[in-house]
Amino acid sequence: MTSFICSDSAPIRHDVSRLTDHDVYLFKQGTHFRLHEKLGAHPMTSEGTEGTYFAVWAPNAEQVSVIGEFNGWQPDVHELAPRDDQSGIWEGFIAGVGQGALYKYHIESGWHRYRADKGDPFACYWEMPPGTSSRIWQPRYAWQDAEWMKRRQRANALDAPISIYEVHLGSWRRVPEEDNRPLNYREIAPALAAHVLETGFTHVEILPIMEHPFYGSWGYQVVGYFAPTARYGTPEDFMYFVDYLHRNGIGVILDWVPSHFPGDGHGLAYFDGTYLFEHADPKKGFHPEWKSYIFNYGRHEVRSFLVSSALHWLERYHLDGLRVDAVASMLYLDYGRKPGEWIPNEHGGNENLDAIAMLRSLNEAAYRDHPDVQIIAEESTAWPMVSRPIYLGGLGFGMKWNMGWMHDTLRYFTQDPVYRKHHHNELTFSLWYAFNENFVLPFSHDEVVHGKGSLLDRMPGDEWQKFANLRLLYGYMWAHPGKKLLFMGGELGQWGEWNHDASLDWHRLEHAFPQGLQRWLQDLNRCYRAERALHEIDFAxxxxxxxxxxxxxxxxxxxxxxxxxxxxxxxxxxxxxxxxxxxxxxxxxxxxxxxxxxxxxxxxxxxxxxxxxxxxxxxxxxxxxxxxxxxxxxxxxxxxxxxxxxx
Known part of the structure; x- marks a missing residue:
């Protein structure tokens, strides 16, 4: 990777800016949803000089400088200057620094003599973990998916057959001859596309690939809200991944996590020496179960940051949808908390009014600018009208995961058949509420971890009965109203729980029962796509x-x-x-x-x-x-x- 060394004779300049006063106004109003085009590090040419423009939001800092391999990581070489007295934005242009250079922001504050080296919240590429630096990068890629983009509105429509294959890129398939490494974005694209086409799914949903420091979080503890993880390649490599699937007629949905973020020192937490992105009161700003920080959704700049992140993935990477993680934890102030551990809203209720406003802003902006995508909520409660329009009082999502159906169905199927007659209502109850929302029926990664066992392992009986039960489960699921989602391995009859450090058990396809199960899913998906009765009226x-x-x-x-x-x-x-x-x-x-x-x-x-x-x-x-x-x-x-x- 090329690095750019800046000599002492090329000091930082402050007479160059990508920001306008109107940008700052929208940012402060919480309605600037293209912040990634303005803040962060942007290679550019100023008055014939090549370099990089830096801009970062740190309103409570007393000094901000750019440190990197180009100045020996010294904080006194390239200091940024405040743009004005009110925006909290620090900016500057460094000549001779460009594509590929590693950098951080050195932030000093009088608050408790705060000193910290932070990654760039708007970086579009980061150093390979466990490295923690951001990388200057301007992605360049020639997309070839124009045909898909023209027709994807039909593929993503509510009356279309939508059968989703959920994938964790790091453990779908590995290379045992090379120290069991995962495939990179370019390697996995053709292999995954071939498997999805063979099995008949219409979409792939990938667990979060935003940059995250801890691999074992599966991507759900994010530090880089605008960057695909460097574990599997460059931003252009991820573009190739999406492009390849699109050229094979496969939609791509990404898990997106606006509900919390980790406390790693180089990340968003305590960014400028104060609670900037997170809420200051731990009863609102710290998640007691996940030990992570909760965004301050009432802060306008934070709302702009989050919605900009969502639109960034839809636009720069041509994604066909976002699955918004842990929406319930955002909606309820008392989520995961005991009495006395939470603060009621201004009306005395447990609804997080600021989070509601942010989610509505997200959905309004996403569907306004991209009416051919789907924004899907993972919401596990009976909150009303999650997938109903904002103008009718809803949250504005396109679809919602049906967690109640999933729990009832698995509880029923784990019963020995001799006792199932006593649990019949667990099958039929879902139809009482099946049309209250636009539901996706999910058997996700969460159902095959933490001691729950694989779907196959949870079926009762001997091996024949287990596979027969699993085929029955999928057949019932594919016929039930609602779109479909199945986590990887479910099509193979994976015997053990999902292990994020290992490949799927592809060798199982050498045996008759897993082969039969895969053929069953192939024919289920074929029938589901061909028969309009199975998908055309899912939500009425x-x-x-x-x-x-x-x-x-x-x-x-x-x-x-x-x-x-x-x-x-x-x-x-x-x-x-x-x-x-x-x-x-x-x-x-x-x-x-x-x-x-x-x-x-x-x-x-x-x-x-x-x-x-x-x-x-x-x-x-x-x-x-x-x-x-x-x-x-x-x-x-x-x-x-x-x-x-x-x-």
Whole structure:
């Protein structure tokens, strides 16, 4: 990497600025959402001299200087100057310093004789951890995804099939011959794209890749809110990753973490010797469970910082959406706190009004400037109207994770089938609220860590039953209203918990049961994309109709999924016991032939091969309040998808 050495004859200049008075005004108002274009380090040419313009917000500092390899990390060589008396911004131009140079801000304050060397909050590239310096960088990349960008509004629409494969880049696949290193951005792109295309997912969601000091945080403890981690390459390498997936027709969603940040000395915490980015009162500014700091959402400059970060990822990296982490912890002042450990809002409630305002600003700006993306909330409570428009009183998200469905469904499936009849309501309850929000059904990384076991390991029974249960779980999930999300390894029948220091167990695909499971997911995704009844009306009751939700004694449910066209209808029948049911009669909306589109017990999927020979006729025998019915063979621990033909 090239470094630029600045001689003593090239002092810092203060007659150059990228900032305008209007920028400062918007920043102070909390409405400047392109701060990354103004603050930070920007290589430029001033009066024929190449160098870098630096600008940093440190309103309570008494002295700020740029230190780096170009001045021997000496704080008395390149001092920045205050832009004015009110903005709190320090700025300056250093000649001869450019692309690739490492730097920090040396900040001194009279508060407790504070001295600290801080990374740049707006740096777009950082030193490889465990190094902690920022790196001057101006990304240059020739995008080739114009075709995807033109049509992605259709791919990201609420009535589109959205099937998300959640990935942690550092542990998806590793290179054992090279000290078990993870693949870099450019290496993983073709391998991941091929796997996603083979398995049939429409989108990839990657765990946070913003720069973070502790790898074991999985990226959820961020210091670089504008920088992809150097662990896997340069910003251009990450652009290539997104570009490659786009050119293969795959959307890319990024986890984004505005809920908290770590206290590492080179990061945002206590940035200028005061509580600048975080709230000063620990009852509002420190997270008791995660031992990290909470942003001061009521501070206008912090709101500008966070929304600028979100838009930066959408714009510079062409991302198709953001999944906003831990929204519940932002919304509630008493989240994770005991009585007496939190401060009510001005109305005496536990709602964080400042966080609500920030989230609405985020969603309003994102959908105003990029109506073809999706902003998705990980919100685990019953907060109303999370995915409803701001003008109707909502938070303005496009979608929300359905954590209630996830918990109830896993609790049901972990039961021995003999006891499932006593837990039938855990299956049916989700339909009482399924259309209150635009839901994503998630089986995420959080469900396969911290002693919970893998999804396969949590299924009851012997090996055959475990895989049959898992195929049944996925079949039920793909038919249930809502978009889909599955964490990596779920498609392989990963036996152990996810380990962020190891590759997935790809060798399992040498065996019959994991092969069958992967084929099942391939066909589920193919059917999900092809049949509009399975995705077109996910967020309204018009797309779902129970046939029979009450056969708790046999642990069987049956329902219809519908598209906008009345001719688009699918029947789904789930048998949650290992007992085969023959001549089980199900009422259907029309007579004639019905095709068995999918059967999770087919031998192709390593099942027992019980089913209905692919096609059967509806008889004029009333059942379930309908004039026609089918006499079905329900395979053990199996799910059937059936469709009327010749209508």
């Amino acid at each position: 009751a018009d797309g779902f109709e129970w046939v029979d939700a009450h056969d708790w004694e046999k642990s069987i449910i049956s329902f219809l999924r519908r598209g906008r066209d009345p001719e688009q209808v699918l029947l789904v029948v789930c048998n949650f016991t290992p007992v085969e049911r023959t001549n089980y009669r199900i009422g259907v909306p029309c007579g004639g032939a019905w095709q068995e589109l999918l059967n999770s017990d087919a031998e192709l999927y390593a099942g027992s091969g019980q089913g209905n020979f692919g096609r059967l006729e509806a008889a004029p025998i009333p059942q379930h309040g309908r004039y026609h019915s089918l006499a079905l063979t329900l395979p053990p621990l199996g799910v059937l998808y059936l469709k009327p033909v010749d209508r």
